[in-house]
Structures are given as C-alpha cells and as structure tokens.
Amino acid sequence: xxxxxRFLVVDDFSTMRRIIRNFLADLGYTNVAEADDGRTALPVLxxxxxxxxxxxxxxxxxxxxxLLKEVRSDPVIKKLPVLMVTAEAKREQIVEAAQAGVSGYVxxxxxxxxxxxxxxxxxxxQATG
Amino acid sequence: MQTADFISRHRGVMAQLNHAxxxxxxxxxxxxxxxxKVEREHALRTGIAKVSQALADALAKFQxxxxxxxLAAKDMPDAQVRLDHVLKLTEDxxxxxxxxxxxxxxxxxxxxxxxxxxxxxxxxxxxxxxRRFLGEVQGSAERVRAxxxxxxxxxxxQDLTGQILHGIRTxxxxxxxxxxxxxxxxxxxVTPQARAEDGVLHGPAVPGLSTDTxxxxxxxxxxxxxxxx
Numbered sequence: 448x449x450x451x452x453r454f455l456v457v458d459d460f461s462t463m464r465r466i467i468r469n470f471l472a473d474l475g476y477t478n479v480a481e482a483d484d485g486r487t488a489l490p491v492l493x494x495x496x497x498x499x500x501x502x503x504x505x506x507x508x509x510x511x512x513x514l515l516k517e518v519r520s521d522p523v524i525k526k527l528p529v530l531m532v533t534a535e536a537k538r539e540q541i542v543e544a545a546q547a548g549v550s551g552y553v554x555x556x557x558x559x560x561x562x563x564x565x566x567x568x569x570x571x572x573q574a575t576g
Numbered sequence: 577m578q579t580a581d582f583i584s585r586h587r588g589v590m591a592q593l594n595h596a597x598x599x600x601x602x603x604x605x606x607x608x609x610x611x612x613k614v615e616r617e618h619a620l621r622t623g624i625a626k627v628s629q630a631l632a633d634a635l636a637k638f639q640x641x642x643x644x645x646x647l648a649a650k651d652m653p654d655a656q657v658r659l660d661h662v663l664k665l666t667e668d669x670x671x672x673x674x675x676x677x678x679x680x681x682x683x684x685x686x687x688x689x690x691x692x693x694x695x696x697x698x699x700x701x702x703x704x705x706x707r708r709f710l711g712e713v714q715g716s717a718e719r720v721r722a723x724x725x726x727x728x729x730x731x732x733x734q735d736l737t738g739q740i741l742h743g744i745r746t747x748x749x750x751x752x753x754x755x756x757x758x759x760x761x762x763x764x765x766v767t768p769q770a771r772a773e774d775g776v777l778h779g780p781a782v783p784g785l786s787t788d789t790x791x792x793x794x795x796x797x798x799x800x801x802x803x804x805x
Contacts, residue, residue: 460735462670466728469678473725505739534736556732559725 452570454479457488457502457514458532463555467501467532467562474563485509489517492524499569504533504544512547519548528569532557648755652748654785659745661782663738670734673727681724688717 454476456467464481471479480497482488484506491497500518504511511531519525530551531544541552550572551565589608596604695710781789790796 458735460667460738462667462674462731463735465671465674466732469674469728470725534739555736557729559729 450475450477452476452478453496453498455482455488455491455497455500456480457482457485457500457506457511459483459503459506463503463532470559470562473559474566483508485511485514485517488514492518492527493521495523497524497527499566500527500529501532502529504531504535504540512544515544515547515549528573530565530569532562644755645759648752648759652752652755655748656745656752657785658782659741659748661785663741666734666737670731673731677724677728681721684717684721684724688714688721691717 454471456464456471456479458464458467458481461483464483468479468481471477480491482491485502486508488500488502489509492500500514502511502514509517511533515529515531518527518529528550529548530553531549532553532555534555535541536554544552550569553561553565589612593605593608595601596608691710691714695707695714698707698710778786778789790799
C-alpha cells in the first residue's frame with residue numbers, strides 16, 4: 448500500500464520539513480522521518496529504513512548533492528528514489544543533479560500539484576522498473 | 577612645452593659649460609655642474625613634499641571619519657543581530673501558522689464528512705432546506721481544507737527568505753572584517769558619538785540590541801499609567 452512507503456525528508460529549515468511532512472500526510476503517506484542535513488540523513492538511509500528520499504540541496508554539513516552521490520555510490524541503497532526539492536534554480540545545477548542520478552527535481556517555491564506529480568511519477572516508474 | 581622650457585633653461589648653462597670645458601676652466605666647470613645638481617635635488621624635494629602632503633591629507637581625512645570605525649565596530653555586528661532576529665521572527669510566525677493549520681485542517685475535514693453523512697440520512701422528499709444547507713457546508717469545509725494546504729505551502733517563504741538573509745549576513749561579516757582592518761591600520765578610536773543617532777526611528781525592538789524598550793503591552797500600559805494618562 449502507498450501509505451506504507453517510508454519517507455525521509457532532509458532540509459535544514461524546520462518549517463520546510465514540516466510543510467513537506469504535512470503535505471505527505473495529506474497524500475496519505477504518514478510514515479515520514481526527518482533529518483536536517485546529509486550527514487544526519489546518511490546513517491538512516493544506510494540502515495535501510497527509507498523507501499523514498501526527499502532532500503534539499505543547500506545545507507550545512509553535507510549538502511543534498513553530496514548526499515545523492517553517497518546514495519548512488521552505495522551498492523545497497525543506490526536505487527533509492529531521490530527527489531530534490533530546492534531553491535537552487537540554475538540550469539547547470541539541475542543538469543549536475545541529473546548527472547548525479549536524481550530521480551526528480553522540484554524548485555522552491557512549489558505548488559501542491561507539482562510536488563504530488565513528481566512523487567507520483569517517481570513511484571510509478573519504481574513500480575514498472 | 578616641457579622640452580622647449582628645458583632647452584631654453586639649459587641653453588645658457590650648456591654654453592657656459594662648453595666654454596669652461598674648451599678653456600680647461602675646471603673651477604667654473606665644477607661650479608656649473610654643482611648648480612645643476614642642486615637644482616635637480618630641489619625639484620625632487622618639492623615633488624616629495626607634495627606627495628607627502630597629499631598622503632597626510634588623505635590619512636587625516638580617514639581619521640576624521642570615525643563613522644567608518646563605528647560601522648566596523650558597532651553597526652555591522654548590530655546588522656547581523658538584526659538579521660538573526662528577522663530569521664527567528666519569520667521562523668516563529670511560520671511555525672505558528674503551521675500549528676494552526678494542523679489544528680484547523682482536521683476540523684474542516686470532519687465537518688465536510690459529517691455534513692455528507694448527515695445529508696445521506698435525510699429523506700429525499702423532505703428537509704430540502706437542510707439538505708441544501710448540508711451540501712453547502714460540505715462544499716465550504718472542503719474548500720477551507722484545500723485552502724489550508726495552500727496556506728501551508730506558502731509558509732515555504734521562510735525557507736527562501738531565510739536562505740537569502742543568511743547570504744546577506746555572511747556578506748556583512750566580510751565587509752565588517754575589511755572595515756575592521758582599515759580602522760586598525762588608521763588607528764581610529766571608536767567613540768559612541770560616532771553613530772548617527774539623531775532623528776532616527778528605531779523600529780521594532782531587537783533583543784540584545786535595543787536598550788530602553790518596552791517588553792510587551794503590559795509594559796506600555798504601566799508606563800502610560802505611570803505618566804498619569
């Protein structure tokens with residue numbers, strides 16, 4: 448069932464973590480954990496306790512792009528869906544994230560529909576892939 | 577022009593030098609050379625004096641402007657504290673809004689559900705007014721619920737403005753350290769009078785910066801009452 452999917456939301460701003468968590472709850476996803484940067488997120492991911500990662504890019508400690516690269520280079524969790532939700536809006540950055548293997552990219556500020564579409568699209572491709 | 581001036585000034589001297597040289601007049605020759613040397617040194621001294629004066633003027637001007645020192649020592653750090661306070665205020669406001677959304681959204685949701693269920697229990701042939709009303713209640717509650725989601729997402733402004741403020745805060749820190757170096761070089765003493773305080777409205781109180789400000793409305797009331805108003 449969709450609601451059993453375990454999400455991890457990584458953002459250094461507590462307001463944004465809370466917004467995404469609430470939004471996921473609206474969509475029926477209630478199994479949501481939070482981390483405030485890549486460094487605290489990575490052990491949780493490596494423990495295999497996450498099915499879907501939503502991460503910011505610009506964070507102190509370990510930024511989201513580095514976290515994405517760490518995930519993609521780990522044989523156990525390398526296929527984890529990673530949706531980047533960030534204010535970084537330069538084309539070259541989006542290209543960089545894509546090259547690092549991001550599953551989806553949402554630029555802040557975003558609408559409910561955009562975030563829902565991206566999550567649905569990634570889950571659909573997971574199901575068929 | 578300078579060349580013409582140079583030639584006319586030295587034509588006489590050259591002729592005298594040539595004459596002394598031709599006649600092996602060593603004493604005159606030496607005197608003429610010494611005169612030339614003295615004239616050259618004098619020009620050099622005048623030039624150095626001019627440059628020194630300009631440098632002294634520039635330094636004096638810089639020292640006079642203790643506003644620069646005040647900027648480095650007080651205003652820049654103050655600006656950082658102010659920005660931190662803005663960050664905190666916006667973060668608190670966003671969380672407060674999210675609190676209220678989390679509290680209100682389930683109410684709207686259950687109202688919509690209850691209205692729908694209740695309308696379903698009513699006989700189709702009677703209670704038309706009540707059924708219509710329940711339909712409106714359900715529609716309104718669903719609309720409220722959807723709008724609350726939009727209000728929630730709008731709180732994302734705090735993340736975006738926060739990131740920009742963090743950037744400005746870093747920039748201020750860099751400017752501060754440059755100004756700090758400049759004032760150390762010039763040796764300007766910072767005096768409290770250096771700040772331009774006159775006629776400035778202070779705006780919202782910033783904890784840790786604002787002195788002599790009221791804490792809340794009770795403070796204001798006490799103060800007003802104390803003044804006999």
